[in-house]
Amino acid sequence: MNADESNAQLSPFTEEEEMYRRTVRAFFDRELDPHADKFIGDLDYDRAFWRKAGAAGILGATIPEAYGGPEASGICGVVLSQELGRSVGGATVGSSLGADIATHILFAGGSDVQKRKWAPGILSGEVTQCMPLTEADAGSDATAIRATAIRDGEHYVINGSKIYVSNGNKAHLLYVVAKTDPTKRGAGMSMFLVEADTPGVSRSRMTPMGYPAYDLAAFHFHDVRVPADSLFLGEGKALGILMTTFALDRLEIAARALGEAELAFQLALDFVKVRKVFGQPVFDFQNTQFKLAEMKTDIEVGRAFLHDAIRKYRAGAFSIADAAMTKLWIPEMSDRVIDNALQMFGGSGFMEEMPISKLYRANRLHRLYAGTSEIQKIAIARAL
Template sequence: MAMRIGYLEEHEQFRRTARAFFDREHEPHLKRFEKQGGLDKAFWCSAGRAGLLGSCIPPEYGGAGGDFTFQAILAEELGRTVGSATTGSSLMVDIATHLLVQFGNEEQKRRYFPGILSGEIAQAMPLTEPNAGSDATAITTRAERDGDSYVINGEKYFISNGATADLLYVVCKTDPSQRARGMSVIIVDPNTPGVERHKIKMMGWGSGDTGALSFNDVRVPVSNLLGKEGQGMEILMGTFLGDRMQIAARCVGAAKAALELTLDYVRQRVVSGKRVIDFQNSQFALAEIRTDIAVGEAFLDTCLLKMRENSLTFDEGAMLKLWTTEMEGRVMDKCVQLFGGAGLMDDTPISRMYTAARIQRVYAGTSELQKVAISKGML
């Protein structure tokens, strides 16, 4: 395999650790995760012991102080597991830690960093609402000041890790008259009275955690504000870019896994006395898949380098998310075709990977929304 650009030895060591962790703690236990309806706290704590969580937390708080490349590597290696098509984005909600590093105050950092590093605290960022998705400024969840408290009311939907997270970064309006400038992020303990939540059944990620949450007169201290009042959109913009990066990495990893599975299959499957891989049509399809993956990998690595240099633009992040999610869809479709009827069976991993890949073109901003962001960059 050709050497990839922009990765240091510590990055590659982290990749080996992540891959070994998923091989040991994720893939062999899929039946158990399916039976219990998702990942458990033991899985998160194992990830903490392996050093996979909170990679961006500074050394003075017990972390490694790593750059975003570590987050992308974790995403790519998760994507390379066939089980991620069943358990979903799982550890990738750890991206929320970047919010606490950048905008949290000293008390918040001291309070939450240890649990994040150990895996005892899993996070979620309730932003999307039933009637507010792509347009974040359209949210209606409100946080009204009442003395030394905020009182939160509203509904959130399609929230990754929303039903089981131990820490919520709730995006709400502290000044509805100001639209984007009136948005804030408030930390909420999900056990606070007035918080209700449940999992949403999806067409993919059967044992994943996508949740719906209700906030009914939820009272939290003003000290739970992340950053400043009205700073919500600024906080979100950095999250949007990081989220696109980790999704792109996951798509690249999943496409690689699909190619490996398909190569194994077409080398063994015989049709009319010939292996499927010996047909020229199969070879052409495999060539297209390999080329798509190589382009996506190079695009991802270039964007990661730019991100480390603080030169990655918002529209470049949109282009990366658009291209890699569409690429994963093309790859999965061709792989299922090469599997033939076997690729349609639920017990065949490629069928679940095909279904899960469809989520990525909608999740965290549709392909159409990415095109809007790209065109705005040109205008």
């Protein structure tokens, strides 16, 4: 039995999740990788991609049958992220379909009416979502946000600004976190469902260092009036709702980073076997073989760690510290692997059009967003 066969046997994924993986893989091979450059600067192409993903049955995997969904496991999102990481086109589009994780927010905090209203559009890809939480002066320290939502009769009035919002420019639904009680920190934070075309909402595009087609937005909310029933679960409940996605979010980011490391390794391996220097393939230098051996070992340790995390998640035993360790270690590992992979390409690895250079810039994100590596270390240390 080779390593890949034994991995398959020990896989923590169910048959349903593996079927989902095959659907996602075929979809990315067909609709993403050959067309990645078309996403750059073209939100309409991106929107059409979501609708195609909806038609392929990829979106809203966890939506309950009662709301028209397949009611599959949350681990489908992890599968999707890993396949996005393994796709050359993934290094161009950024979080993309990974933003489907926002569906958990709707189902954790939304009313029955809201779920019924929006589930069909989420499943078809007509409706996309984003989670504006971070502000210019409140990222790691999220409870320091200044955006406010003040009750005024049957409405709340939202004011404030948000930055770095994934999928923000095309999103129809915004799960906005704002303070209903600005004198409090976490206990004053509430979540609102805001439709993007509500008067007073404006947004602009931000340009990240990696993933050239990443849909990243800054928002401004100026006297945005939303009906009082836009509030999810009650005042002060935002952090509780966000917590419902934290564990899965960490798993998805780790899976994305692992997928990118796997892809970089394969690109480097293919390259060194054909590139000849001093009359021999680069692969034949012992240094190359030693580096590849280290990279392969790193990836397998990362895979084992992710698989163990998935088993714990399923068993309800995935602690905050477990999630933090997964989000800390796997992205740091993938940075190491991708850096080594790029080195093997020599100068060609530094060229803009090379997939390895795109991966190099892109992968750096995983140590920064959704809680930096330092913030993960704080969570791990807190549990000691």
